[in-house]
Amino acid sequence: MKRTFWVAVGVVIGVVAVAKAQAYVKANTPDNARQFLLGPDQDNVLQRTLAGLIEDFNTTRKAREAELNAQYSGISK
Structure with a gap:
């Protein structure tokens, strides 16, 4: 905590x-x-930065999830 x-x-x-x-x-x-x-869009820099970070995180998470699924689905079969 x-x-x-x-x-x-x-x-x-x-x-x-x-x-x-x-x-x-x-x-x-x-x-x-x-x-x-x-x-050029100076008023929304923070929102664009946060959106980019979230998008990068989700892309990496999905790639890792697919990797783990492929790894462990081969063991259980």
Whole structure:
């Protein structure tokens, strides 16, 4: 239970740090530099990043699941 708590605390700190860094970049850089760093859709960077992470996680999970299914389905037959 303690480990889960500390992982959650780390995730929250990471999200806050990224949000603060993006706010700093938006406030203190010219538009061309912001578009280079954050892309043309500067308002939804956090959502796009989280969606990409979730997509990568699900792709890796499905590949590993298929690998394990192939490995263990051969043993039981």
